Amino acid sequence: MASRHDCCRETLSANLTPNRRRVLQQLQRSERPLSAYELLELLRQDGVSWQPPTAYRALDYLVEQGLAHYLQSIQKYVVCPHSDCSHFSQLLICVQCGQVQEVAMPAALLTALQQQAEELDFQLAPQFLELKGVCGRCRGSAIDRE
Ligand SMILES: [Zn+2]
Numbered sequence: 001m002a003s004r005h006d007c008c009r010e011t012l013s014a015n016l017t018p019n020r021r022r023v024l025q026q027l028q029r030s031e032r033p034l035s036a037y038e039l040l041e042l043l044r045q046d047g048v049s050w051q052p053p054t055a056y057r058a059l060d061y062l063v064e065q066g067l068a069h070y071l072q073s074i075q076k077y078v079v080c081p082h083s084d085c086s087h088f089s090q091l092l093i094c095v096q097c098g099q100v101q102e103v104a105m106p107a108a109l110l111t112a113l114q115q116q117a118e119e120l121d122f123q124l125a126p127q128f129l130e131l132k133g134v135c136g137r138c139r140g141s142a143i144d145r146e
């Protein structure tokens with residue numbers, strides 16, 4: 001079970017190897033989620049040239065530790081803003097600008113999901129839902145152009 005840790009995020013971040021820390025910093029600096037190749041390109045601009053497996057290993061580790069999330073639907077990585085290591089959340093992905101907002105899963109929804117799972121003798125692991133849509137900023141700029 002990779003989703004529950006009895007550690008806090010500061011300890012985790014502090015104990016990262018230089019490669020992992022570099023990747024985490026790139027994700028933190030980026031305004032939107034990054035694919036592994038976008039990450040490699042940003043590193044290259046910083047004068048660091050890595051082979052893809054090096055980036056994937058670091059990204060996998062950050063995801064495993066809950067410091068970043070992998071968004072399956074767009075195949076990109078985003079830093080996790082939460083301070084605890086295990087949580088249920090929703091990631092709101094703007095299909096226009098690509099920005100992602102992470103918010104807690106509404107309690108009523110979480111309860112409903114957990115109840116239904118329990119009825120099937122199934123225990124949900126902390127996870128997130130990927131929800132696509134258009135953010136306020138993009139909807140605003142669309143109106144401006146009309
Ligand atoms: Zn998160």
Ligand SMILES: [Zn+2]
Pocket residue numbers: 094095096097098099134135136137138139
């Ligand atoms: Zn947007």
